[in-house]
Amino acid sequence: MNKTSFLFIIFFTLNFFAVVAEGASETSKPQSETEVVASLRDKALNSHLAFDILESLTTEVGARMAGTPQDALAVKWGVEKLKSLGFDKVWTEPVTFDTWIRKEEYAAIVSPYQHEIKITALGFSVPTPEQGIEAEVVHFKSIEDLSQSPKDSAKGKIVFISRKMERFRDGKGYGPAVKARSNGAVEAAKKGAVAVVIRSIGTDSHRLPHTGMMRYKEGVNKVPAAAMSNPDADLLTRIFARKKTVKMKLQINSHAGPKYTSQNVIGEMTGSEFTNEKVVIGGHLDSWDLGTGAVDDGAGVAITMAAAKIIGDSKQRPKRTIRVVLWANEEQGLVGAKAYAKRHKDDLENHITGAESDFGAGKIYAFASRVAEDNLAVVKKMAKLMKPLGIEYVDNEAGPGPDLIPMYELGMSVFSLRQDGTDYFDLHHTADDTLDKVKPENLAQNVAAYVVFAYLAANSEQKISR
Structure with a gap:
């Protein structure tokens, strides 16, 4: 080999490795924040992880009413699932409360026509006497009509409240309607009633009643409380339209139980710099006992666990x-x-x-913030990266999800990622709240939105505040 050829080979070799090194440098160059978040968003959008988590919860645990053996099983499931997903820290914190035990429940119209009707006792209702209650029914179209009626307007009778809940995408029909469930027993007792049965707080037409919490008031007689299915409420309303006296038999054996200690289950994906500062996301692990708690709130549990997992893997x-x-x-x-x-x-x-996910499994269509003015720059980034998901920014007047209310009242800033709840109250608190109602692609879109929100909030140049 002559000298010229040797020098050419050396030159070629050095240039080759320089090009390779330059290419390697280009590929290892850190991505911008926008590139990282867009990539994670798109990964989430094509992920089946949230649905797999929800399938696991609803199959391996199912209904998980607070204070039941299924509650304990759900806590165990939550700890194991967070660990299996690779969360850096997983722990529990105790929560102690009174319990309530659902037993047999039965109702029938005994005159002027005979119909067995589908009811469910409302949470923490007292039982009827063992033999049940058989009494005349008095009809009120709303709890407002009941509260404004004369003092003895329901004396010795069963109160029936027939107000229908209106259907809205944002669920705003719930607030006005749920007053009958929350306060119906108190208002009925004030008028001398022996029990109250309300039209279910829901928008469906299925013969499946909706349960939910009600409250008693100190100094007011406690009367049994139940909800009947919407078709049965329609039936009862039609009978009243015939101007006949209506009698009902009601039997509820549900009763208070002992104190119980459950757990908040917590998992963290540790930040890269300010490890003690955190962005909180989540959903509630408990459900009512009629369905398997897929949309309320297994979906929220699965969405937020999946979002954190995807961010943690970055x-x-x-x-x-x-x-x-x-x-x-x-x-x-x-x-x-x-x-x-x-x-x-x-x-x-x-x-x-x-931000909390607790409004079912519909797609997110909008989001809002409640932050200080100098934090709106990061909100603007969120809006830009959520827009391809079909999500629009609304305003800086967000309210908290239910479980974030106590922290919000202490002063924590919040975001609201608003799901389409058009059909949510068809399923809410019913036996129909099951996995088959959930679309995997909708869950994936939710996860993508939570990835954008949580990553950008956690990576903000300045702390987000109110």
């Missing part, structure tokens, strides 16, 4: 920690949420913001 983790909280006993009065706020009130400054 090579470029956000600066702050993502904390997933699976709250205990939301259904019976935000019990786990209140315990969490009490336990963490002195760490409020490190809870920089949060």
